[in-house]
Amino acid sequence: METKFCPFCGETINKDAIKCRFCGSFLNEEAKNQAREQMNSQKNMANNPPYQNQANNNEIPLGFIKTWDGEVILKPQGFNFWAFLFGPLYYTGYDNLLYISLATISTVLLYFLISIGIKNDSMEMINIVYVVYSIGLTVAQIIAGAIANKVLPVKTVKFNYGWAIGAFLVLLIAQLISLRLFF
Incomplete structure (x- = not known):
């Protein structure tokens, strides 16, 4: 086995070695450039996980x-007047039944x-x-109008008028039954 000396640390290494096993220095310029490219590509892969590439595409x-x-529009932000005005009916139209239950x-x-x-x-x-x-x-x-654009899939899902009408009927029946039971 033929050997040579590392020009950086002076240790004995194999003649066909690309990198010194003692000090880690590359022994020729081509190997140094190749290692640098490989490290850069590994660094880029670490900084760009697959989900990030999907988001960029x-x-x-x-x-x-x-x-x-299928239309691309600006995301609704801020106060939602329709949610404020119609409250539980608006929330139910987007399949959120919690508000109608509480109402x-x-x-x-x-x-x-x-x-x-x-x-x-x-009377008091x-x-x-x-x-x-x-x-x-x-x-x-007011809270319903303020948080509707954050908690509901506004505009991303089609508003379900059947659910909204059903919610209106539930509220109407609850009032009629309450009147009949308590008065």
Whole structure:
């Protein structure tokens, strides 16, 4: 086995060695350039995971969304007036049933507390219930409008009018049943 000396550290190495096993120095320029290219490509692969490459290849720019019919539009931000105005019906149209459930329960509870106030002939209780309910409803509607664009798939999913009409009927039936039960 033929040997030579490393020009950088002076240790004995194989004659056909590309890199010194003691100091790690490359022994010729071609091997140095090849190693540098390999390290750069490995570094680029580490900095660009596969999911990041997919995001870069996406035709939808940042801040935009693809609507249910394929159109690319600016993502809705800020206050959603329709969610504020129609509250549980708007949320139900996007398949979110939590708000309609809470609205139904609060309606039944409202009529229940008012019936207790009427039976006890307590006008103060009725007034307090109405004030608390009105404030709670207003705050809930404002919150619904403020967070709708963040929590609902607004414009990315087609609005389901059947669900919204069904939610309206649920609220109407809850009010009619509450009137019948408590008065």
